[in-house]
Amino acid sequence: MRTIKLGTSNLEVPVIAVGCMRINSLDKQEAERFVQTSLELGANFFDHADIYGGGNCESIFADAVHMNDDVREKMILQSKCGIRKGMFDFSKEHILQSVDGILQRLRTDYLDVLLLHRPDTLVEPEEVAEAFDQLERTGKVRHFGVSNQNPMQIQLLQKYVKQPIVANQLQLSITNATMISQGFNVNMENAAAVNRDGSILDFCRLNDITIQPWSPFQYGFFEGVFLDNEKFPELNAKINEIAEKYNVSNTTIAIAWLLRHPANMQPVTGTMNLGRIADCAKASEITLTREEWYAIFLAAGNILP
Template sequence: MKTMKLGTSSLEVPVVAVGCMRIDSLNKAEAEQFIQTALEQGANFFDHADIYGAGACEEKFADAIQMNESIREKIILQSKCGIRKGMFDFSKEHILESVDGILKRLKTDYLDILLLHRPDTLVEPDEVAEAFNTLESSGKVRHFGVSNQTPMQIQLLKKSVKQPLVTNQLQLSITNATMISSGFNVNMQNDAAVHRDGSVLDYCRLNDITIQPWSPFQYGFFEGVFLGNDKFPELNKVIDEIADKYEVSNTTIAIAWLLRHPAHMQPVTGTMNIERLIDCCKASEVQLSREDWYAIYRGAGNVLP
């Protein structure tokens, strides 16, 4: 597995992250085999959130990996907080309480990265800064980032937060690529020209913030996967042809498409299927040509101006 620096940090991470949102659907033996496979592939970066399975996913992961000090040194743990039932909460009290819960469930003393999960419009940047300072000075969190945030929301946090925000986790896939499409359709009178995210792709590149695409196989908002889907015949035709050319699976090509972008993104997988996980990891070794990347983009129904 190839590696990369995460944001402006010195943290060396695999280019593919393993999402653990559904790990509570596995029994212990299945979870153990899944995690072992990930480690064998060099995918030692595991993404969590305190709301995944209402905390059950973090517990299942810790039990399956048989967390101890030796194992902890070999893996990179990221988790997220800030979502509560019926609200978002970036208050100092909630952030600190959430991290303590995360650490207890993961059976570890520290997180490598903590992300603020979804923007809280009632956020007080000074409170976030106080929470981050406490977590950093206590050694409970080593690096910080955000998820699903626009450039201005990040700038608002940076007004008070002194720690570098090393990553922004955003929805991005071949079929959900508005952050890319708007950059092609500058000042044009069509839907693709609409900036829905404040030019977050360019902002993250300019500020060395690593984009972590979530749901890299989904279309819409959890409507389903596009691979092998009759709703996307042309896209699947193109992907399958390119997969044959590189002698890999369509899953590998879908991840390789994201990795080919010069923003140096770190896709977060969501599959609990071992074979698909292996196929995702194989994307690290595939460098799509410019022609192939654009062919896939157009295959999704995107029109170049």
């Protein structure tokens, strides 16, 4: 599979990240087959979070791969922390405790990447910096990033945190593309898209922060998938037309649409289906034309000024 550098780091990662939020829906044999299939496809970057399945997803993953030192070196592990019941928590104490729990459940000594999961308005960035320094010094975390953060939130962290922010995990799909569509409506009256994120797309490109789109097949906030959905007839007709041209599935085209963007994104899949994970991986071999990319964008109901 094609690879990219994660942010400003020297870490080579596949352009597809395998999301493990739903791995607890599989039995033991299914989980083993899923992880093994992903590895065989070259998709060896696995995305976790301490809240997925109440932490159980990380334990299931470790069991599925029969975690040991040899297995560990064949994969790249990312996890997230900062969400607690009824609150967000970027305190030094919580970050350090969370990482220890993550490492215990994954049965590993280190994370390749740690992301702060959801912005904590009570964040004291000096504490985050202390936590990151300790995690780096002890070898528990090698690279750091954020999730769902806007430019000012990242800049506030970077004022104190010395480690580069290598990734920002953001909701993005063909039907949830306001971070793209707002860029078409600069200085436009009655703009079709409202700037809700401070131009995070351009900010990440300017600062070499890898965007990791989550829910790449979802519309709304986990309302369902847009592929083969009767709510999106024009979009599916266009995707299917292009899929037929390349002799691939509509799943492949949906991921290829994200990969076509020059921001060098790393979409995070959420499927536990072996066929679909293979279809996602195949997207790394396809480069949509400019005409095809825009045709899909417009078919989703997006408007050009």
